[in-house]
Amino acid sequence: MTAPLPNRRAALGALTALGAFGALASGCVGPDRPAPLLEPAPPLSPPLGGADTTPSGPAADLPPAAPREVRGAWIATVANIDWPSRPGLSAAQQRSEALALLERARELNLNLLVLQVRPAGDAIYLSALEPWTEFLSGAQGRAPWLAGEAPWDPLAFWLEQAHARGIELHVWFNPYRARHSAAKTPPVAPHLAVREPALVKRYGEQLWMDPGEPAAAEHTLAVVADVLRRYAVDGVHIDDYFYPYPVLANPAAGPGSAELPFPDDPSYARYRAAGGVLARDDWRRANVDSLVEQLHDTVHRVRPGTRFGISPFGIGRPERRPAGITGFSQYDKLFADVEQWLQQGWLDYLVPQLYWPIDRRGQEFPVLLAHWQRELAALSPAPPRHLWPGVFTSQVKRTGDEATGPRAWPAAELLAQVQLMRQQGTPGHIHFSMVALMQDRDGLATALRSGAYAEPALVPATPWLDERVPAAPTLRRDGDRLLIEPGAGEVAVARWALWRRVGGQWRFAVLPGAARQFVIDGADRVTLAAVSRTGVEGPRHLLKA
Numbered sequence: 001m002t003a004p005l006p007n008r009r010a011a012l013g014a015l016t017a018l019g020a021f022g023a024l025a026s027g028c029v030g031p032d033r034p035a036p037l038l039e040p041a042p043p044l045s046p047p048l049g050g051a052d053t054t055p056s057g058p059a060a061d062l063p064p065a066a067p068r069e070v071r072g073a074w075i076a077t078v079a080n081i082d083w084p085s086r087p088g089l090s091a092a093q094q095r096s097e098a099l100a101l102l103e104r105a106r107e108l109n110l111n112l113l114v115l116q117v118r119p120a121g122d123a124i125y126l127s128a129l130e131p132w133t134e135f136l137s138g139a140q141g142r143a144p145w146l147a148g149e150a151p152w153d154p155l156a157f158w159l160e161q162a163h164a165r166g167i168e169l170h171v172w173f174n175p176y177r178a179r180h181s182a183a184k185t186p187p188v189a190p191h192l193a194v195r196e197p198a199l200v201k202r203y204g205e206q207l208w209m210d211p212g213e214p215a216a217a218e219h220t221l222a223v224v225a226d227v228l229r230r231y232a233v234d235g236v237h238i239d240d241y242f243y244p245y246p247v248l249a250n251p252a253a254g255p256g257s258a259e260l261p262f263p264d265d266p267s268y269a270r271y272r273a274a275g276g277v278l279a280r281d282d283w284r285r286a287n288v289d290s291l292v293e294q295l296h297d298t299v300h301r302v303r304p305g306t307r308f309g310i311s312p313f314g315i316g317r318p319e320r321r322p323a324g325i326t327g328f329s330q331y332d333k334l335f336a337d338v339e340q341w342l343q344q345g346w347l348d349y350l351v352p353q354l355y356w357p358i359d360r361r362g363q364e365f366p367v368l369l370a371h372w373q374r375e376l377a378a379l380s381p382a383p384p385r386h387l388w389p390g391v392f393t394s395q396v397k398r399t400g401d402e403a404t405g406p407r408a409w410p411a412a413e414l415l416a417q418v419q420l421m422r423q424q425g426t427p428g429h430i431h432f433s434m435v436a437l438m439q440d441r442d443g444l445a446t447a448l449r450s451g452a453y454a455e456p457a458l459v460p461a462t463p464w465l466d467e468r469v470p471a472a473p474t475l476r477r478d479g480d481r482l483l484i485e486p487g488a489g490e491v492a493v494a495r496w497a498l499w500r501r502v503g504g505q506w507r508f509a510v511l512p513g514a515a516r517q518f519v520i521d522g523a524d525r526v527t528l529a530a531v532s533r534t535g536v537e538g539p540r541h542l543l544k545a
Helices: 006-016 022-026 091-107 154-164 214-230 265-273 280-302 338-344 365-379 411-423 434-438 441-450
Strands: 070-075 112-118 168-173 177-179 200-203 206-209 235-238 307-310 428-431 474-478 481-485 495-502 505-512 517-519 525-531 541-544
Touching (some): 091 154, 235 280, 280 307, 434 441
Parallel strands (some): 070 428, 112 168
Antiparallel strands (some): 177 206
């Protein structure tokens, strides 16, 4: 969800004239007025899981179904967008900033974070395959701790602390980018540009792993597999950077001028010499298709039960678009055939970047949302894969600060989009990015916490990965606490779904899977159920406190 980054602005500005990416490139929101607030949203989606073991009785004696909705946020490390705030901080400062982000996520009842662990062929964790990223330390290859500090593992820390708060952590890889335009230090071994320079091509201000080089794809697959073997992550995530966004050959000529060709003549020539018959554009799409398929298979083979998600540009193939929708074609420019991936079942969740306001003519948020709902229903295997759209939270204005642009969005736009997604039956969304929620831009975080996010929610279940039901726990009273004894069985507990009835009202909470006790907190009835790592809820244990 790398949206308005410096390296992308020139390209996006050029695309605007073609109706390509107007809202994102220019920050336009149509008429200068807040988006209308909608009617209260309907209830969240029901759970998927085992039978309820609570006895029958009056409805008030039994809790409702656990709410289900993804409330996620991207945490970008590239160019220090979200974390850390700048390179070269001490390990203690980096941990402190990470904890602040995690605490804000907990306070807002977020339940899924997408942490960028590979910004550009580098790593935020100790790797034998790729060097430390400079966005941690200030120099590629330099460890993210100062002289005299104890070594630490940022990814292990993030994972431990997210799980301690009952939050899923998905790791975000940029599969092809090899150097970002914001980088200030040269690549160092074992970076692919140093070890295998022929696999890496310069395009505009960036370096790019050539998707037409099989060895480059094999390297990315090895990097992902390495992380999956060493870290108990909840998901693997890739974004919209496949082949790069077009760069103008002569930016001074303005929009509509010629684009620089991506320099893949050598790899395409070898493909043709070996008997390949595809035209170049089809060959490029086949390269990306192959990586997506292999990533899907690698994730599920190396760490079964782990979700694989993709966040593409928010407008699909031209011939499948709704009437009136115009703009950039990722199919023709990025060589991303999202509809093919859906049809083949090569992903578990789709996060189209719907980075336009509700009333943006040609890219209307509600129209695009309904379009992707139909595409998942029509194309993906049964049951349909998850749809959790990406929303452009970083476009929300900062009070008294024009840094976000004179036509930045009011918080009301995002609040209305959240309600629209609920009304149209979409159980979740992901914010780009966490920094806007940390800054509470235009009061957005405060409004979400007191409104749409007032009650915690579970992430929707992914039963096609593992539909086994975790065993019911046993609760024992110890003063004003209840002690949790997990049930016997092979299905590990990722978190607990807890209901307390206080003053006749049921209150829902999510506890981390490692929790073994909680405070009764004035409840006269309590139910607790185990939730597996794929979100399947087990039978509930009822206790009359």
